[in-house]
Amino acid sequence: MPIKIRPNPAIPDHEVLRKIGGGAYGEVWLARGVTGALRAVKVVWREDFEDARGFEREFEGILKFEPMSRDHPALVNILHVGRSPDGVSFYYYVMELGDDVSTGQEINPVEYEPRTLRADTHQGAGVQWDTNVCIDVGLRLAEALDHLHERGLAHRDVKPSNVIFVNGRAKLADIGLVATRGQRTFVGTEGFVPPEGPGSSQADVYSLGKVLYEIATGKDRLSFPELPDSMPTGIDRKRWLELNKIICDICEPRISKRKISNAAQLADALRRLQRGKRRRQSGGAVWMTTAVLALFAGWASWEMVKDSEWVRRMTPAPKPALSQTVQL
Structure with missing residues (x-):
C-alpha cells in the first residue's frame, strides 16, 4: 500500500x-x-x-x-x-x-518515543518478564476490558503496541478501534485474533491471553503454546505454572473448552493468583466436589452411629421364626 x-x-x-x-x-x-x-x-x-x-x-x-x-x-x-x-x-x-521509552515522564518533544509493551519487549527480545509484573499487567488490563464490556463495547485489537505506560502503569490504548460489541468489521492483528474472529468480549480476552503469553515466555504469540527456553525456579516456578494454566485456558482455540470466557473471570483468576489463592472451580467441578463431599460425610456419620444404643432402639427386633408342629 x-x-x-x-x-x-x-x-x-x-x-x-x-x-x-x-x-x-x-x-x-x-x-x-x-x-x-x-x-x-x-x-x-x-x-x-x-x-x-x-x-x-x-x-x-x-x-x-x-x-x-x-x-x-x-x-x-x-x-x-x-x-x-x-x-x-x-x-x-x-x-x-504516555511515558517516554527511555526517560519516563521527562519528555523531550524532539526525541519522544512512547513506551509501549511492544517497545519494552523489543528492548529485551526473548526475555521473560518477572511473573509478578505479568500478573499485575494482566490484572489491570483484564479489569479495563471488563469495564468496556460491561458498557457494551469491545476493543477489537488488544496487542502489545496498544498497551502504553503512564507514570509506569500499563494502560489500554488505541481506543479508536473500540466499537459496539459484536460489530463485525474485521480489525485486529494476526496471532492476536481468535479463530472465531474479533469483535466480541471473548475475543478481547483471547487477545489479552496472547499478550500475556509473549511477556511471560519471551516468545512470539505465533509460537503458542510452546514453553519458554528456561523455566522459572524456586517459589516463582509454581506461580508461573499457575499463570501459564490461565493463559492456556483463555488461548484455547476451541471456545467450548475455555473455562474462562470473559474479562471478569480472567481478572478474578489473576487477582486470586496475585494473592496466593487457588482459582475458583467451574460450576460443574463445584457441583461434583460438593456431591462427593456430601456422600463421604453421610457415610462417615453412619459409621459413627450405626452401633449406637439409639440406632439399636430405632431398629425393629427380628421376629422369631414360627415353629411348625408335624402331625404324625
Missing part, C-alpha cells in the same frame, strides 16, 4: 509538533495544548474508509467511549473529541501522553 502524504492536521487549541505513530486506522501526533501540556492526538481520516457509514460508526464509538475512559485507571484518558475544520476530512481525539 503506497504511503499517503498528508498535511499536518489542524487541531483547535493545539500546536501539532510531529507524527509519533500510525497504522491502518489513523495517525498519532504529538501536540502542545494552549496550557503548554504535551498531548497525544489520534487523527482518523475519512478517506481510509470504504464508505461514510464505517467512518461514522467509528466516530460514534469514540464518542460513547470518551466519558467512560476517565472512569478506569487502566484506560488511556481521552480529554476531547472533535472533527476537522471542514467537518468531513477527519475526526480526532486528544489523549494523555
Whole structure:
C-alpha cells in the first residue's frame, strides 16, 4: 500500500509538533495544548474508509467511549473529541501522553518515543518478564476490558503496541478501534485474533491471553503454546505454572473448552493468583466436589452411629421364626 502524504492536521487549541505513530486506522501526533501540556492526538481520516457509514460508526464509538475512559485507571484518558475544520476530512481525539521509552515522564518533544509493551519487549527480545509484573499487567488490563464490556463495547485489537505506560502503569490504548460489541468489521492483528474472529468480549480476552503469553515466555504469540527456553525456579516456578494454566485456558482455540470466557473471570483468576489463592472451580467441578463431599460425610456419620444404643432402639427386633408342629 503506497504511503499517503498528508498535511499536518489542524487541531483547535493545539500546536501539532510531529507524527509519533500510525497504522491502518489513523495517525498519532504529538501536540502542545494552549496550557503548554504535551498531548497525544489520534487523527482518523475519512478517506481510509470504504464508505461514510464505517467512518461514522467509528466516530460514534469514540464518542460513547470518551466519558467512560476517565472512569478506569487502566484506560488511556481521552480529554476531547472533535472533527476537522471542514467537518468531513477527519475526526480526532486528544489523549494523555504516555511515558517516554527511555526517560519516563521527562519528555523531550524532539526525541519522544512512547513506551509501549511492544517497545519494552523489543528492548529485551526473548526475555521473560518477572511473573509478578505479568500478573499485575494482566490484572489491570483484564479489569479495563471488563469495564468496556460491561458498557457494551469491545476493543477489537488488544496487542502489545496498544498497551502504553503512564507514570509506569500499563494502560489500554488505541481506543479508536473500540466499537459496539459484536460489530463485525474485521480489525485486529494476526496471532492476536481468535479463530472465531474479533469483535466480541471473548475475543478481547483471547487477545489479552496472547499478550500475556509473549511477556511471560519471551516468545512470539505465533509460537503458542510452546514453553519458554528456561523455566522459572524456586517459589516463582509454581506461580508461573499457575499463570501459564490461565493463559492456556483463555488461548484455547476451541471456545467450548475455555473455562474462562470473559474479562471478569480472567481478572478474578489473576487477582486470586496475585494473592496466593487457588482459582475458583467451574460450576460443574463445584457441583461434583460438593456431591462427593456430601456422600463421604453421610457415610462417615453412619459409621459413627450405626452401633449406637439409639440406632439399636430405632431398629425393629427380628421376629422369631414360627415353629411348625408335624402331625404324625
